[in-house]
Amino acid sequence: MRLSSQTQSLTRFSLPSFDMTSGSKSLMWFRKGLRIHDNPALEYAAKNSTHVYPVFVIDPHYMKPDPTAFSPGSKLAGLNRIRFLLESLVDLDYNLKKLGSRLLVLHGEPGNVLIRCLKEWDIKRLCFEYDTELYYQALDAKVQSYALESGIEIFSPVSHTLFNPAEIIQKNGGKPPMNCLSFSKIAGDPHWLSSSLSTTLSMIPPVGDVGNFEVSEVPTVKQLGYEDIQEEEPPIFKGGESEALRRLRESIKDKEWVAKFEKPNTDPSAFLKPATTMLSPYLKFGCLSSRYFYQCIKEIEKEFKNHTSPPVSLLGQLFWRDFFYTAGFGTPNFDRMRGNKICRQIPWNNDDELLAAWRDARTGFPWIDAIMVQLRKWGWIHHLARHSVACFLTRGDLFIHWEKGRDVFERLLVDSDWAINNGNWLWLSCSSFFYQYHRIYSPVTFGKKYDPTGAYIRHFLPVLKDMPMEYIYEPWTAPLIIQTKANCIIGKDYPKPVISHETASKECKGKMAAAYELNKEKNGMVSDEDLQNLRTRVEDQSQVTGSRRLKQKLI
DNA sequence: CCGTCAGTTGGACCT
């Protein structure tokens, strides 16, 4: 199958005519997009080249063990995700070998390594998937500038997302759409919808001479310097395209389930038979093409007259992904509060002990703690469980800066995705997109709504198995003997909640209302001094200034 | 007469 010409027109660079006579070496640079199916960059590299060098560069900064981190892993990534990435690379190598090629694993700073490759291997054409993420924007600019001045052709198609974020922003008058509905209206149907995506490649030209480059196999976790960690249970995700496609087939087997899917009705506490597809880690690394996933769902929806639709349907989930990618691409300082125009400026607390309690699953709320236990164990939690713990941290009882919570997620989640993670933290901390700060999603509310039997909590904290319901949702009422038992088994202090919901709610309301005023006044851009003033003003409860409307209501 | 600005209103938004 051929990709449509439209897909290829997505490249940001003009394509010089190709000289077949001199022999042509292409370099396929893998970063995300760790797959063979629907991989326009790889397909383009394979076309008319005499040799293709499929390269992945392992950045020690990302992969090297960091013993000072709060969980096993590197400075930037938890071990779960590192392992997932390595497995994905092994699978990619395997799939490339079936097509007569192989994966060349190199080590070092990716930009420098790439430029050395282009030079030493006399590469004429560089292919890689376009990436909207800040990190890759900077990295790619460096590599591209070398390639351009050396006359190397660059092919960099958008294939990680359904739509091209830049195009969406342009269609929307230069700004990313700020809600899901307007996003889908502007996006419309993806242009490749009716064309057939390339799902198979018959062969890839052989790898050329690698000279005196040190090319390695995909390293094991152990070779990277990680101790063999005794796992009670095997990791729940196995990385790689093969596993991704297997899971995709598995989860869309029940066609009615696909057609009737409604995200808000899925149960975050379902763990034996998960309530969602759990394909997010595969989409994150591009082991699974979101466009191929889209087409599969679309096919099934055709068979049902009244299937669900975005934003709650399964397709809707892919729209949310693109929505956040677009917002992240079009918003300067998207991953920070300061200097971020769409982010409400709030004088967050800076209590490292409270943050650590949340991060280490010892808040005293079993629902919250059970979720955090799972996050550390599996590296994955249900979307609604993410809501619970994010709302808890930023608004419920702790009121800690969303950037801190974001950092913990970014490290621990196998599917941690820069745009989606930051977008959701902005959302749930009421800093952007959504602003109903008064609606405190307390662990009590969430526990009751989503886990009426307490099964989820009991599964992850087995000590609670025989505990009466009220002790699960209100642990501070538990008799000392049960508390002690829980402490012994979990090995942590199981404290009383720090602040009652009522107090937290009031405090939250005061801060958010003050932040609203400040944001209006300063048009979203505030100085450190402004924040400091706001903080002192808010902390002095007697002088809390509510919003104008709030004041009017009081009068 | 018209353009500007400040203030009001009502509908849409909500993973």
Place this chain on the structure above:
DNA sequence: CAGGTCCAACTGACG
């Protein structure tokens, strides 16, 4: 579910 916030569209005073 309900309701705080946002954003168009509107209103009206002013020069």
